Amino acid sequence: MSLRRRLPNSLRWRAVGWMEMGLSQADVARRLNVSRSVVQRLWDQYQSEDSVSRRPVPGRPRATTPAEDRFLALSARRRRTTTVPQLVADHFQASGRRISATTVRNRLHNAGLYARRPVVCVPLNGRQRRNRLCWAREHVSWTQQQWASVLFTDESRFTMESDSGRLQIWREQRTRYHQSNTVERHSYRGGGILVWAVATLTCMCSMEEP
Numbered sequence: 001m002s003l004r005r006r007l008p009n010s011l012r013w014r015a016v017g018w019m020e021m022g023l024s025q026a027d028v029a030r031r032l033n034v035s036r037s038v039v040q041r042l043w044d045q046y047q048s049e050d051s052v053s054r055r056p057v058p059g060r061p062r063a064t065t066p067a068e069d070r071f072l073a074l075s076a077r078r079r080r081t082t083t084v085p086q087l088v089a090d091h092f093q094a095s096g097r098r099i100s101a102t103t104v105r106n107r108l109h110n111a112g113l114y115a116r117r118p119v120v121c122v123p124l125n126g127r128q129r130r131n132r133l134c135w136a137r138e139h140v141s142w143t144q145q146q147w148a149s150v151l152f153t154d155e156s157r158f159t160m161e162s163d164s165g166r167l168q169i170w171r172e173q174r175t176r177y178h179q180s181n182t183v184e185r186h187s188y189r190g191g192g193i194l195v196w197a198v199a200t201l202t203c204m205c206s207m208e209e210p
Contacts, residue, residue, distance in 0.1 A: 007032065007042075012052040015042055063099045064091075064107060072104060073111035076170040080118075080180060113170040119177055123184040148201045155196045 007015070011032055018028050025043065029036045046052050064072070068091065075090055076082060082090075084101045087108075092098050108114070124132070171181045 006054075007034065007038070009053055012042055012054075015039060016046050016052055019043055063097075063103045068095060069107045069110070072107045073113060076108055076111075076113050080169040080171065081167060082170070108170060112172045114173070115168045116171055116176070116181075118167060118169045118181055118183045120183050120185055144201065150200065152199045153197070154199075155194060157194045 015028050015032060018031070019025065019039075023031075025036055025039045029039045032039070042052055071094060072087055072091065075087055084104050087104045088099060088101055091104070105115075167183065169181055169183075171178070175181055
């Protein structure tokens with residue numbers, strides 16, 4: 001079993017108590033599963049400072065408070081398509097302090113939120129969703145032989161104008177197809193080319209429509 005590298009304050013005081021009772025530093029180290037040097041430094045600190053609390057670690061203070069961290073995560077969840085610069089501006093407006101874009105990303109990642117492209121789908125009403133779910137359940141047990149008689153079709157349109165391909169949303173892992181993480185769109189804008197394909201289990205073909 002590997003040795004501990006750090007001790008909580010409760011065990012640090014217990015170690016001091018054992019040594020004051022007469023246990024050797026080696027015995028205390030074995031009981032706490034730490035190296036003897038850890039116990040020796042602990043005893044030296046107690047002798048010089050009359051305390052065994054961990055000394056504060058130097059470094060930059062956090063740029064945000066826990067409440068501000070929750071504010072950033074809540075803002076991203078309420079407005080999934082908001083951008084990092086927008087969140088930086090929202091934080092400044094709420095707190096009067098500026099933080100970096102990197103800080104915003106780190107706080108959102110700590111909250112389990114990551115920037116991902118949304119799933120694009122056609123708009124469906126409640127009845128259409130229920131019908132599709134019913135169809136899927138009716139065919140979930142189909143055999144390969146049954147699917148061999150089905151012709152599958154799909155289409156993709158490639159346009160010269162930009163669309164929502166650059167759009168990103170903030171979402172948690174394994175929530176790609178949640179309704180709040182999808183973008184509904186009726187059609188593409190501008191001119192382009194439509195690629196329409198059909199496929200079965202044994203063949204596939206496509207045709208292009210300008």
